[in-house]
Amino acid sequence: MSFLKKVSLSCFTVVLIFIFCEILRTNDLLQPVVSPNLAGAAASNGLKGEYYNNMDLTGLTLTRTDSNVDFSWGLGSPNSSIGEDSFSVRWTGTVKPKYSQTYTFYMVADDGVRLWVNGQLLIDKWVTQASELTSLPITLTAEKNYDIRIEYFENGGGATAILQWASPSQSKQVVPQSQLNPPVEVSGIGLKGEYYDNINLSGLKLTRTDINLNFNWGLSSPAPSLGADTFSVRWTGTIKPKYSETYTYYMIADDGVRLWIDGQLLIDTWVTQASELKSLPITLMAGQNYDIRIEYFENGGAATAILQWSSPSQTKQIVPQTQLYPPAEISGTGLKGEYYDNMDLTGLKLTRTDADLNYNWGAGSPDDSIGTDTFSIRWTGTLKPKYSEIYTFYLNADDGVRLWIDGKLLLNRWENQSGQFESSPISLIADQQYDIQIEYFENLGDAAIGLLWTSPSQTKQFIPQSQLYLPAKLAGVGLIGEYYDNIDLTDLKLTRTDPAIHFGWGLGSPDASIDGDTFSARWTGTIRPMYNETYTFYFNSDDGARLWVNGQLIIDQWVTQASELTSLPISLIADQNYDIRIEYFENSGGANAILSWSSASQIKQIVPQSKLFLPYKTYTPVEYHYNAGGRIEYIRYSDGTVVHYYYDANGNLIRKNL
Known part of the structure; x- marks a missing residue:
């Protein structure tokens, strides 16, 4: 074959190959093309689901991306690592509406659920129940991403969580994966620090974001508004470990400090001291955000607060800014209301979240379980003012009422009366959260309670739900123990926090300041049961003991003796805090004091620290x-x-x- 023929044939072959490729390319255009990047993005749509093996959203067990919230677990559970009952889930991310319209969300839930969209609490049914819940309406803009947060718990029986939506143009449907995205992962910016000009975490003076905890103030203070001594700080937010390993935390502290990770109290040295404190170990998962809370006080002399961590792969270091995040800002949920069927705030009957305080029960009562007269209520939580100004509060009350803001008793009208009562003024900082506590009793006749506020920029109004928040829920720290050097609970020698009542002193004593015989002790605080059941308490005692739970005297053996005492039975509600009071004396010989409990679902055990809490900050009048x-x-x-x-x-x- 000649050279020219070879060239012509080669050219013809190239043309044919080109035409064939073009045909293939045209055919490809007829098929759906999925970019690897787009495919990955579609697969990543959904919400971040954090699963906890209890009902209080602590103790993270599993994190995953759920394509949507459309679960009917029945009598099963979300995962083999999670029990079939008493678990909880938090879903977070963003939701993108298709239309610029007013939307309604629906949660088919068994049991409790809360839903926030764009920081607004639209559904709040944090009780054991099974129903379809309808949200408040909310106006949204098409194709705009809005933060969404769902919290859910399962108590017993069937388990269901299904999120739906509807609008004038959107037929009611499960919110689809295409409109949901997990939260964007960003580097940490630090923790929220709240600074107080005393040692008891009241009297807020300053709030700021601290990039980390690496403070050595020496003989000075954190800010000009704080004295060099007797100040305190609370840091809150989340912490993200780098490795799925067991971590240990360290606090170089002068003076007292407490550290919680994921609701677990890992360091508790709330005394004047100076040292490096080492935490209990805790197993964490890489890339997950865990709640962190640190409380610190400075009494006198130098002041230091430094937080470090270590794990098998993590060299000991100051926890860096990149792994610390401030708490998520969400709209208020209301206050925790505890309702008692008498006038002295004992005998708890009902606990619920009250969106605001604007009640006029007339001659009725708040609930069928409570009589129409001689009842009382305690509301607790936090309050967020809108302006940095001087506020005045007002309480519409029939009858007695007391109000504390940030630990200060601003109004004290604990008497039979009816009217609107004005508080002492108080200076507050915009967008900071302050502890609030209100106590109320109804004696006879009508019953009413209303909470209002005003400031130079705030017109007088009932305080809205958006500015009221539930108290932080943490694992227990134990009970307050008061120790006396005699058998009649006088001559106080020592006060401390005891993580549990599990003491076998033998022929010794609780402390060097107390003799081995003829001493007494009183423990007070609250106790939180795990089940809606009838409980029995046991007190292994040598010698005398008395036990009250929820104001009821259920053990009374105030004599010299040595035995395990069994209480009268008492019905309690899961996850409610009940007052507990134990009095004990030792006469001679051996000394021991051990508190246990049992119920139908609770095997007999020593009552653990996680279920014991310090007494309420009642801030009694001066x-x-x-x-x-x-x-x-x-x-x-x-x-x-x-x-x-x-x-x-x-x-x-x-x-x-x-």
Whole structure:
């Protein structure tokens, strides 16, 4: 074959190959083309689901991306690592509406559920129940991403969680995967720090974001608004470990400090001291965000607060900014209301979330379980003002009422009455959360309670749900123990937090300041059962003991003896906090005090620290006590501080001291 023929044939072959490729390319255009990147993006749509093996959203067990929220687990569970009952889930991410319209969301839920969209709480049914819940309406813009957050718990029986939506143009349907996206993962910016000008975490002076905890203030203070001594700080947010390993945390602290990770109290040294404190170990998963809370106080001298961590792959280091995140800002949920069928805030009957305080029960009562007269209520949580101004609060009350903001008793009208009562003014900072506590009793006749506020920029109004938040829910820290060097609960020698009542002192004593015989102790706080059941308590005691739960005396053996005492049975509701009070004396010989419990689902065990809590901050009114000559003998302040006054023979004040 000649050279020209070879060239012509080669050219013809190239043309044929080109035409064939073009045909293939045209055919490809007839088929759906899926970019590898787009395919990955579609597969990643959905919400981030965090699964907990209990009902209180602590103790993270599993994290995954759920394509949508459309689950009917029946009598099963979401995963083999999670029990079939008493689990909880938090889903987070964004939702993108298709239309610029007013939407309604629906949750088919068994049991409790809360739904926020764009920071607004649209559904709040955090109780054991099974139904389809309808949200408040919300106006959304098409193709715009809005933050969404769903919290859910399963108590017993069937388990269901299904999220739907509807609008004028959107037929009611399960919110599809295409409109859901998990939260964008960003590098940490630090923790929220709240600074107080005292050692009891009240009297908020400053809030800021601290990039990490690496503070050595020496003899100075964190800010000009705080004194160099007797200040305190609370840091909150989330922490993201780098490895799926067991971590240990360290706090270099001068003075007291407490550390919680994922609701677990890992360090508890709430005393004046200076040292490096080492936490209990905790197993964490890489890339997951865990709640973190640190409380710190400085009493006198130098001030230091440094947070470090380590794991098998993580060298010991200060926890860096990149792994710390401030808490998510969401609209308020309301306050925790605890309802009692008497006037002295004992005998808990009902606990619920009240969106706001604007009630006029007339001659009725708040609930069928409560009589129409002689009941009482305690509301607790936090309040967020809108302006940095001086606020005044008002309470419409029939009858008695008390109001504390940030630990300060602003209104005290604990008497039979009816009217609107004005508080002392208080200076607050915009967008900061302050502890709020309201106590109320109804004696006879009508019953009403209403909470309002005003400031130079805030017109007088009932405080809306958006500015009211539930109290932080943490695992227990134990009970307050007061120890006396006699058998009649007088002559206080020592007060401390005891993680559990599990003591076998033998022939010894609780502390060097107390003799081995003829001492007594009182433990107080609250206890949180796990089940809606009838409980029996046991007190292994040598010698005398008395036990009250929810104001009921269920053990009374105030004699010299040695045995395990069994209580009267008592019906309790799961996850409610009940007052508990234990009194004990040791006469001679051996000394032991051990508190256990059992129920139909609760095997007999020592009551664990996780279910025991410190007493409520009731911030009792200031008490003035005078001696026979009419002079001040001592003052007991609302935070429990007592100042004693001493005089010479001529009645001149010599000194005063704590």
